[in-house]
Amino acid sequence: MDAPDIHLLSAGTALPGAPVDNAALAGRFGMDTLWEQWIDTFVGTRTRHLAVDLKTGEPKFRLTDLCEQAGSRALETAGLTAGDVDLVVLGTSTPDQLMPATVNMVAERLGIDAVATYQLQSGCTGAVQALNMARQLLMAGEHHTALVLGGDVCSKIFDVETDLSALSPEEMVNVALFGDGAGAAVLTTRPQDRSARLVRVLTRLVGLNREPGQVLEWFTKSDRNPDRAASREDYKAIEAAVPVMAAEVLDELLDDLGWAADDLDFLLPPQLSGRMTDLIVKRMDAPHPTEITCVAETGNTGNALPFLQLERLLPRMATGDRAVAVAVESSKWIKAGFALERG
The missing domain is CATH 3.40.47.10 (Thiolase/Chalcone synthase)
Known part of the structure; x- marks a missing residue:
């Protein structure tokens, strides 16, 4: 079956x-x-x-x-x-x-x-x-x-x-x-009117032999060390790597689906910060899609962000519209994304 x-x-x-x-x-x-x-x-x-x-x-x-x-x-x-x-x-x-x-x-x-x-x-x-x-x-x-x-x-x-x-x-x-x-x-598995088909999801670790770009500690009473930061980030490494990784995700999804960049109606780029999102979108170089972004108003909300974008996207998708979302994780370097199509 x-x-x-x-x-x-x-x-x-x-x-x-x-x-x-x-x-x-x-x-x-x-x-x-x-x-x-x-x-x-x-x-x-x-x-x-x-x-x-x-x-x-x-x-x-x-x-x-x-x-x-x-x-x-x-x-x-x-x-x-x-x-x-x-x-x-x-x-x-x-x-x-x-x-x-x-x-x-x-x-x-x-x-x-x-x-x-x-x-x-x-x-x-x-x-x-x-x-x-x-x-x-x-x-x-x-x-x-x-x-x-x-x-x-x-x-x-x-x-x-x-x-x-x-x-x-x-x-x-x-x-x-x-x-x-x-x-x-x-x-x-049971579609409704105006539902969007989730046609592809990609997630891949690419962190072999690479230092983490972000570290978030979990301290307990026995190991709390005031000399070790609870959260730290190599922003320069992130600024250099994420736009490249985001472009790779977009290209791979389009290739897998047989879609041309011109076929894309909406783009949901990674939401690291307002400035970083601008840099990422320029590197992705998709010619025509409408960008769905919210980070300048919400801040980087981590795992909430794709849903914040989806909530803005879904009412705007018409029959035949295609959308690609991209996410990049810098902790040990993971690239991910998904594609939607409204039938």
Whole structure:
């Protein structure tokens, strides 16, 4: 029996609290207007949403909270209920705790039970990995409808009392880059009107003999080392490698599908920062597609970003439209992407 087509019915997202602009961020950390201007000019991200109270550092939202909101929104948009879901997959680099797995706490909040659940630990390509895993399981015929989740709460890593002027550049840049959020999508073997076919998913590790571009530590009481940064990033290495990797993903997807660049109606590029996204799109050199991007307003929300893009894309896709999304993870260098076509 031939494997069924997999259709994307809907996407939903959740962002915590009101947007935090660069002036508020600079003011909280006691930085001058030059730092604010540096974010505007060299990072290109204007606002982000944070799951912690910027004044006190107290958490206001957990990843479970945001994934519950996003999942509920995606199901409602698809016209489905928790009882229609028989598979849940979550991709994240910042789970709420090691156990219970965050995916299972989200399932409980949504009233989903007696189904297969999976949680993938990964950075910015985790959402694509989750889509790929759900797609493969649906194609195998054991499941019919999957809720795929992705999100990150990076702000819990930051100490709002930190003196940013004392940090190294690879630590300081993360404060400006990242925001928090979650997203969800509904995949199914049972298409609906205006659903988009998920025709290809690519995810590939390419980090052999390469130093990590980003490190996020998990400290416990026994190994907390104040001399080791909780989060650090080799932004120069990322700036050099990611545009090249993104162009490679686009070319490979187009080649695999037999699509020409001119056939592409929408492009969902990696969302590292406002400035980096501009550089990436120029390197990808796709001639005509409409770009779907949001990072300047949301910050880099990690595994939530593909869903933020999808939520903006799906209402705009007309019959026959084609879209390609690309994601790149710098932690140990993973390139990923997927292609959609509306029948």
